[in-house]
Amino acid sequence: MISKSLRWLLPCVILAGAYGGYSAIASTEPEPDSAKPNKSLPVVTVSPIRSSNYNVVISSHGELQPVEVTQLSAQVSGEVISWHRNFVVGGVVKRGEVLFEIESDNYQAAVLQAQAQLASAQAMLIEEKAKAEVAKRQAKNLPQKQVTDLYLRKPQVLSATAQVKSAQAALKRAKRDLDNCKVVAPYDALVVARDIGVGQFITAGAQVATLNNVEAGEIHIPIAGFDSAFLPESYAGLPAKVLLRGLNTVEREGAIERDLGVVDTSTRMINVVVRVEDPYGISSDKTPVKFGSYVEVQFVGKELEQIYRLPQELVNNQQVWVVNENNELEPRTVNVVRAEKEFMLIAEGLSDEDQIVLTVPEYPQKGLLVDVNVSDEAIIF
Known part of the structure; x- marks a missing residue:
């Protein structure tokens, strides 16, 4: 009789223990927070801007060429009895030096x-x-x-x-x-070719060598249509910077001498001639720039007034973002007059009171309220 009572009592004890454990666990759970968390505003960095006058820099590329190439000939006939030790291919001779002598x-x-x-x-x-x-x-x-x-x-x-x-x-x-009988160099020259030797008989008028004038060189650079609008009215004589890019960049000074006076029929571009004095550094200690080198030429064009110069990443489809007085994002449509490397030159659409957004949110929207972080330095160019 007692064993029967125990069989019925044991399940009740187990159920009571389980319910007591559940109640203990439920009592330790934190109470749900009925209040919704405050959503933080996106943080943007802004910078004030200032307009200024800006001189356009025009850049182009071309090949350095000799100003003058001479097919050297003898004026008398006879046997060659000697020649200058630098009168070899690749040699450089000075103006007035005797290149070779005829008997x-x-x-x-x-x-x-x-x-x-x-x-x-x-x-x-x-x-x-x-x-x-x-x-x-x-x-x-x-x-x-x-x-x-x-x-x-x-x-x-x-x-x-x-x-x-x-x-x-x-x-x-x-x-x-x-x-x-003594054939002299007509100028400081680089010997490109030599067709004679000691003991050879040459006749008057026969070509004996090819010389390149190294007293000066010139570069023919094309000016594209969008650059020609920024050329000064008179550019002959303007200084130019000549850059030979490489492991070590070589910089030389040049000057615009003239243009070729015609428009290239295939490219519809004009070509400007830039002169470089003493490209081989014969009369100076300047780093030589050899004929045939492909160089970059930069010179100053027109001056633009009241221009904003912004990094290209801030301008997207002729539009930039600013923050208004209410700390709201506002798009501005701007007039980009020229792109120069990593910068855009803007003539219209901005004012000196604007705050340019330097860090645009991932999904910017007009009127979006933002938390503003002002940059220490203004964008002034």
Whole structure:
């Protein structure tokens, strides 16, 4: 009887224990917070802006070329007996240096012969003048009709004078040919090609070398249509910066010399010529820039008034974001007049009182209330 009572009592004890454990656990749960949390405002960083006048920088690229290329020829014929040690391909020679020399014995003999002919012609002239003086004195005792130019030996004097001038011209040519036996550099030059050697016989007029003038170089740079609008009225003589990009950037000073005067029919661009003095650094200690180098050229164009210069990432589809006096986002449509590398030049749509948003929220909306963090420095360009 007692065992039956225990079988019915045991399940009741287990159920009572379970209910007591549930009540204890439920009593330890925190009470639900009926109040909703406050949603924080998006934080944006803003900066005041200031307009200023700005000089447009025009940039283009081109190849450095020699101002002058000379196909060097000999003016006399003869055997080459020596040449300058720098008169080799890649060598640099200075203005007036003797590049090579032609055997000159025949030309020295020609000078001596011309000198002898001149002396003979001068002697004949002296003799004819003396005879003419004698005839002039004798003519005083003759009737006027008998005194003719032939009697006074005027034709003979004129002929002797002509012989002297002819001999002088022959001597001048002989001396010139003798001087031309030494072929000199017409300017500071880079030897591009040489077609002669010692012992070789060359004829007058034969091409013997190709020289590039290294006293100056020039770069033909194309100016695109959107850049040509910012060219000054007169740009000849404007200084230009020439940059050779590489492991170490080389910078040289140049100047705009002229434009080519025509519009390229294929690109519809104009081409401006920039001159660089002493590109190989022959007369200075400047870093050489070799012909054929592809360089960047920068020069200052027109001055734009009251311009805002903003980083490109702040301008999206001709629009920037500002924060108004109520700390609300406000889009502004702006007029971008020019893009220069990582900046946009803006002429209209902003004012000096605006606060430009530097950190735009992920989903910006007009009228969105924001928490403003003001940058320490204004964007002033």
